[in-house]
Amino acid sequence: MLESIGFAQKQRLAYIDFCLLFKGSIYRQDLISRFQVGLSAGSRDFSIYKELAPDNLSYDSREKRYLQTTEFKPVFEHDAKITLTKLANNISDGFDAIGDIHFPVEAPSSLNVPDIFIVARLVQAILNNKAVSIIYTSLSSGSGARELVPHSIVDNGLRWHVRAFDRKSQSFRDFVLTRISKVTIKDMPDPEESAQADTEWQCLVPLQIVPHPKNVQHPTAIEMDYGMENKQLLIEVRAAMAGYLLRRWNVDCTERGILRGPEYQLWLLNRFTLNNVPNLTIAPGYITKEQSNGGQT
Template sequence: MNLKDIPFAQRQRLAYIDFVLLFKGHLTRQDLINRFEVGLSAGTRDFNLYKELAPSNIHYDTRLKQYFQTPGFKPLFAHDAKKTLAKLAADISDGFDAIGELSFPVEAPSQLNVPDIFVVARIIQAILNGRAVKVIYTSLSSGSAAREIVPHSIIDNGLRWHVRGFDRKTQTFRDFVLTRLSSVTLLDKAPQPNEEQSEDHQWQRQMPIKLVPHPHNVKHPTAIELDYGMQNGALELNVRAALAGYLLRRWNVDCTENASLRGGEYQLWLENQQSLYGAENLAIAPGYKHQ
């Protein structure tokens, strides 16, 4: 049977099954019913049809009453990596972009590269199911090597996608560039308590940041106040310590004590540098010097 011959609404449900199997690894018939508000018999037909179209993709565990991804899983639909990451960031997980019939007049500057969709899928499976992964990671300092990480979040820093998690090699929480990961394998052994997100203090810590129009580089500060929705001439944010450097670099915020950076690209100044004390990734923040 050709996918194009299937009614659109049912293709949406099949795309959802495919999407969840790829990124989570398992789902139940009730998940489908709750998502699309269809009846029990319709949900059963959808799973039967999916199994007919892709018999090597799905396995039903009668004890757990769940459908699972098989080792030989190959997506029935084409899931675009950029769209998928954007959907996941916005908590949209319906697989509708796989249908190929919906498009939106929205463009964004390209990132350096697009991560491999199967690498993304394995990492997300690990996060959702509380698992560690074994990967080959290529770093600038040490080249390619195997390592084990316990991922807990995926981050868009504006240029690259990162995965943050516990690195068993260094025994620290770190960020890894997604495009530098390869050969991702899910591990069975559950993470230790010290490897869980709750122990990532840089992730858990919220830092107050106060941004104002740059006092030397901006001739008409009202324009910047409008750009950033400032109140009383300032934008006050709470950001994770682990992400502060990314935000400050992405927005080209002058982080010097006396607003000494010159150039039209520096339209914002960080007015409360002291609040950043203890954040670990500030080497990339423009002009910031550790106290």
């Protein structure tokens, strides 16, 4: 049946499929507003979708929206890499499932690609403000059940993780998506478990980055690469993300710029003003003030 449907209508059907998969529901008005179609055309699209997958959705007459059923199976194949990138950039359309326009641009492959259904359940929980029960395999304790309150899906440059409140440790942490093998949506979270209570996420820290003083012979080239002004790059990032960014860019975070090698073309100039940012411990060469004093406080 899909072969006989035109491209424009396939886009709308893919959007319905995408919303059910990642949001768990869709209003008819969502489709009408997104594609600027009439009420009758929108109704026809839902009728065709129900013909294609009658067990995928049910209609809630009280809330006037279509809901994902427990028997849901996507009609379209949603590409995990493309979908994650679109979610990260707030482009939620599902069009990759029917053949997006692909530009001749290549990027290094991610180390791993998460299961699209794991991502979908987590996104549903985030959008609907729900906690989740997961099976997670960690390096320290192996596989086990955890209860999380997720609030963001994050690309740290190497892999994807979910930022969430961990009810076991009673703290906000990062959980690698590929280590999650099962997700069950649960109850509503308490206010202290929400993104607003995640101080590292809400806090923006300034990073003052300059060409490496010892490894770079022609700093003007680095200034051009990063669009520096007055020979430096000033950016603000979430405290929970600062270390990831510095590690991705190979920024030397030692006190006097002592890291050697062609990969270290940048140096963090204001490292001591950032001593209370836990995420910086993963940045190249970064040590805390206490560590530099031999553990003395």
